[in-house]
Amino acid sequence: xxxxxxxxxGVLAFGGMAGAQQLTTQSLAAxxxxxxxxxxxxxxxAFTDRAFKALDVNQDGSISRAEAGSVLSDDLFNATDKNGxxxxxxxxxxxxxxxxxxxxxxxxxxxxx
Numbered sequence: 001x002x003x004x005x006x007x008x009x010g011v012l013a014f015g016g017m018a019g020a021q022q023l024t025t026q027s028l029a030a031x032x033x034x035x036x037x038x039x040x041x042x043x044x045x046a047f048t049d050r051a052f053k054a055l056d057v058n059q060d061g062s063i064s065r066a067e068a069g070s071v072l073s074d075d076l077f078n079a080t081d082k083n084g085x086x087x088x089x090x091x092x093x094x095x096x097x098x099x100x101x102x103x104x105x106x107x108x109x110x111x112x113x
Contacts (some may be wrong), residue, residue, distance in 0.1 A: 028112060039112040048097045051091060062087035 031039045031047040039086045064087050080088050080096045
């Protein structure tokens with residue numbers, strides 16, 4: 001399953017997802033604002049905030065299935081929408097992106113590189 005982290009990197013860096021993009025140096029560079037080659041917790045928090053705002057087109061505090069469009073697959077949308085109400089709240093989004101970050105942090109050092 002693709003992660004929200006990967007999907008949102010595509011939204012912010014490339015204006016959308018095409019196929020099954022993988023987390024690459026190029027997509028990490030879009031999140032690494034200070035250019036040190038590492039995405040730390042501060043950069044990641046800023047990235048997830050920008051990603052949520054970009055997806056929440058009508059700015060109602062949640063991401064509807066329509067707003068998610070082709071960026072999030074139905075499976076990913078449903079997995080993130082933990083309460084099943086048809087919308088991804090900021091807290092659901094944060095929980096999923098934090099889990100994605102932890103999964104991508106293979107060496108457990110609190111940073112992606």
